[in-house]
Amino acid sequence: MTAYLIRNVSVVGAEPTDLLIRDGVVAETGAGLTAPDATVLDATGLVALPGLVDLHTHLREPGREDAETVESGSRAAALGGYTAVCAMANTSPVADTAGVVEQVWRLGREAGLVDVQPIGAVTVGLAGGQLAELGAMADSAARVRIFSDDGHCVADPKLMRRALEYVKAFDGVIAQHAEEPRLTEGAQMHEGEVSTRLGLTGWPAVAEEAIIARDVLLAEHVGSRLHICHVSTAGSVEVLRHAKARGVKVTAEVTPHHLLLTDEKATTYDPVYKVNPPLRTAADIAALRGALAEGVIDIIATDHAPHAVEDKECEWAYARPGMLGLETALSIALDVLGPQWDLIAERMSRAPARIAGLEGHGLDPAPGVPANLTLVDPAARRVIEPAELASRSRNTPYARMTLPGRIVATFLRGEPTVLDGKAVK
Ligand SMILES: NC(=O)N[C@@H](CC(=O)O)C(=O)O
Numbered sequence: 287m288t289a290y291l292i293r294n295v296s297v298v299g300a301e302p303t304d305l306l307i308r309d310g311v312v313a314e315t316g317a318g319l320t321a322p323d324a325t326v327l328d329a330t331g332l333v334a335l336p337g338l339v340d341l342h343t344h345l346r347e348p349g350r351e352d353a354e355t356v357e358s359g360s361r362a363a364a365l366g367g368y369t370a371v372c373a374m375a376n377t378s379p380v381a382d383t384a385g386v387v388e389q390v391w392r393l394g395r396e397a398g399l400v401d402v403q404p405i406g407a408v409t410v411g412l413a414g415g416q417l418a419e420l421g422a423m424a425d426s427a428a429r430v431r432i433f434s435d436d437g438h439c440v441a442d443p444k445l446m447r448r449a450l451e452y453v454k455a456f457d458g459v460i461a462q463h464a465e466e467p468r469l470t471e472g473a474q475m476h477e478g479e480v481s482t483r484l485g486l487t488g489w490p491a492v493a494e495e496a497i498i499a500r501d502v503l504l505a506e507h508v509g510s511r512l513h514i515c516h517v518s519t520a521g522s523v524e525v526l527r528h529a530k531a532r533g534v535k536v537t538a539e540v541t542p543h544h545l546l547l548t549d550e551k552a553t554t555y556d557p558v559y560k561v562n563p564p565l566r567t568a569a570d571i572a573a574l575r576g577a578l579a580e581g582v583i584d585i586i587a588t589d590h591a592p593h594a595v596e597d598k599e600c601e602w603a604y605a606r607p608g609m610l611g612l613e614t615a616l617s618i619a620l621d622v623l624g625p626q627w628d629l630i631a632e633r634m635s636r637a638p639a640r641i642a643g644l645e646g647h648g649l650d651p652a653p654g655v656p657a658n659l660t661l662v663d664p665a666a667r668r669v670i671e672p673a674e675l676a677s678r679s680r681n682t683p684y685a686r687m688t689l690p691g692r693i694v695a696t697f698l699r700g701e702p703t704v705l706d707g708k709a710v711k
């Protein structure tokens with residue numbers, strides 16, 4: 287195993303220091319370290335962050351390997367500065383058994399670029415009818431702790447209650463895609479002034495807010511952990527603020543795109559902007575940014591949703607919802623938050639690692655800590671070229687935009703997965 291001496295790096299925004307990485311851990315920190323056997327990396331001007339952790343990634347394997355595989359998604363993640371991702375269950379077959387979650391977990395290990403932690407489905411086939419084998423998935427080699435029907439809402443309140451109760455036994459968490467299905471039938475975009483102008487069926491904010499309100503009450507009633515996926519409205523923030531003030535064990539995520547892009551994008555009719563929940567208004571964005579700064583929203587999660595060309599380059603109404611996120615998330619966070627490194631580390635690494643219970647992740651580089659870290663060049667700017675992304679899909683909403691920040695290197699347990707901005711394997 288090669289040792290690495292990272293010279294003159296700012297750890298989470300602090301004064302520059304050296305980091306010696308050896309045998310998978312941060313062996314030493316301090317100014318002027320020497321290690322004759324180590325490969326030296328000059329990191330002057332770079333910031334070291336704990337390796338990013340994505341709580342919400344779609345890897346599409348098994349089933350849609352044309353859109354993404356565990357390996358291609360892992361490579362996209364490493365290039366984005368991630369050392370761990372949680373893989374959503376809406377694959378084909380659905381990850382609703384120990385067999386499928388173990389398969390995804392094994393594929394992640396084989397790719398070896400990030401730790402892939404499978405999420406298990408809440409209901410059989412994501413159909414919302416009966417609980418999946420939550421216990422068997424928890425006991426499997428994949429050690430599933432997060433369960434989600436993401437892509438679908440667990441709409442039945444009785445099933446939601448039973449799922450929350452069930453996972454309490456092993457400190458699991460239910461991650462809810464909050465969308466009251468009756469209120470979003472036929473929905474194409476955010477319900478508001480723009481949808482009226484375009485004559486497209488709207489997806490009202492209340493469809494999200496009503497489910498979050500219901501579920502925080504259920505979580506409080508049974509004393510279980512609830513996580514809310516991709517929070518997108520100002521009203522949802524208010525419900526979450528209220529629930530947290532009451533001590534409900536609820537955590538919440540926001541995506542990079544919901545922090546930056548508005549429903550005005552729909553006026554282009556470019557399906558790259560079609561996503562679930564839909565892009566909202568400038569007022570929603572302002573509320574989401576405030577909630578993220580305050581901690582009412584705990585984390586940024588990408589909801590990386592790769593789709594094949596035929597599912598995206600078609601008429602808006604027929605296009606699948608979802609956009610890429612892994613390779614651009616840090617840049618969007620930097621754009622939105624500025625160089626608030628401690629906040630970025632908290633929202634993109636420490637807090638998601640805690641919620642997911644991922645050992646060895648989300649820890650600031652310090653002696654004895656597993657060397658899961660990423661080096662960022664905050665001064666760099668880059669133009670996003672879809673063809674250059676490592677993802678198998680091309681559906682980035684940031685095509686040809688110039689974004690701040692560049693991931694220079696990523697280390698997974700002391701081994702580089704990215705060096706000089708390029709994937710190592
Ligand atoms: N976000 C999306 O628009 N799509 C996701 C599903 C989901 O996160 O709900 C997908 O799997 O493509």
Ligand SMILES: [Zn+2]
Pocket residue numbers: 436437438463515516562563
């Ligand atoms: Zn979802």
Ligand SMILES: [Zn+2]
Pocket residue numbers: 342344374436437589591
């Ligand atoms: Zn999703």
